[in-house]
Amino acid sequence: MPHTLLDIIKQNLPDASPDARRLFHGRGQTVAGLEAVTLDWYPPLLVLTLYADFDEKWLQQLSIGLQQLFEKRLGCLVCQQRRTAGGGGRILYGRLPEQSVAQENGLRYLLDPLAHQNIGIFPDMAVGRAYLRTIAEGKSILNLFAYTCGFSVAALAGGAKKVVNLDMNRRLLERGRQNHRLNEQDLRSVVFLGHDLFKSFGRLKREGPFDLIILDPPFFQSGSFSALRDWPKMLRRLPELLTDSGELLAAVSAPELGANFLRQQIDSAFPGAQILARLTGGADFPEQNRDKGLHLLHVVP
Numbered sequence: 001m002p003h004t005l006l007d008i009i010k011q012n013l014p015d016a017s018p019d020a021r022r023l024f025h026g027r028g029q030t031v032a033g034l035e036a037v038t039l040d041w042y043p044p045l046l047v048l049t050l051y052a053d054f055d056e057k058w059l060q061q062l063s064i065g066l067q068q069l070f071e072k073r074l075g076c077l078v079c080q081q082r083r084t085a086g087g088g089g090r091i092l093y094g095r096l097p098e099q100s101v102a103q104e105n106g107l108r109y110l111l112d113p114l115a116h117q118n119i120g121i122f123p124d125m126a127v128g129r130a131y132l133r134t135i136a137e138g139k140s141i142l143n144l145f146a147y148t149c150g151f152s153v154a155a156l157a158g159g160a161k162k163v164v165n166l167d168m169n170r171r172l173l174e175r176g177r178q179n180h181r182l183n184e185q186d187l188r189s190v191v192f193l194g195h196d197l198f199k200s201f202g203r204l205k206r207e208g209p210f211d212l213i214i215l216d217p218p219f220f221q222s223g224s225f226s227a228l229r230d231w232p233k234m235l236r237r238l239p240e241l242l243t244d245s246g247e248l249l250a251a252v253s254a255p256e257l258g259a260n261f262l263r264q265q266i267d268s269a270f271p272g273a274q275i276l277a278r279l280t281g282g283a284d285f286p287e288q289n290r291d292k293g294l295h296l297l298h299v300v301p
């Protein structure tokens, strides 16, 4: 029975704000038995993500319980089952609106709730997007591993002069272009490069130098990125892309890595680097092991 989960959510029901929120972060391992569950609120949409198999009866009981808790506020409940072959989301209750969006501090990001795996925005990175907005003014920024350009949208909202987004997946960059349009941002200040980072340093040098480089790579992506091998390789190449006073905003968020890994990478590539800020996912993302979860460093290398 999903009683424990429903009780926790009942204590943590969102207010009437249109902003996205993580309502349950089981991945942080603070609740025994629910380590494989997260629940995100993108009003009026709830997205339940399961990283293990749960039986149908459990799912149906949870769905009914959530409908009772949210009443008319709930438009649609989608379940993302990461362990199921083929993946993708399925609707447990209600109907999807024509366009699903995540709102965050007045900015909007497109969602594809039925997509295979990641649906368009990483909720835990909200803290990073908010922070970037406060430091972006007047800066020329390189956004590596841009995904759907969430950082780029936040940087422009914070007054960035230019943002170059690089991601090897062009379809995601196209979604990024749509995200800028959705926020009525001037696309003349944004560049989209659909290339593999490790084959693009020449091109990036021609676009630079940059005042700030954002790094938020995956832990492992077959054939394209492997954290232990590629973090040192990537960091070595960054000074040639930075202005003399250039800065980095570097992130890890995989359960396999943590604050110590990130700090070691920075210290060994840039001995004497100055740390301007350290960020974690915040109150909606509690972690049993504080080294784990999202960690961001704002660094002068």
Ligand SMILES: C[S@@+](CC[C@H](N)C(=O)[O-])C[C@H]1O[C@@H](n2cnc3c(N)ncnc32)[C@H](O)[C@@H]1O
Binding pocket: 121, 122, 125, 144, 145, 146, 147, 148, 149, 150, 151, 166, 167, 168, 169, 172, 195, 196, 197, 198, 216, 217, 218, 221, 224, 225
């Ligand atoms: C964790 S996501 C980045 C999330 C993003 N920073 C955000 O906050 O929305 C990782 C991205 O890295 C891209 N990627 C992986 N290896 C790459 C490589 N070698 N060159 C360029 N992009 C790569 C993937 O396509 C994926 O979109």
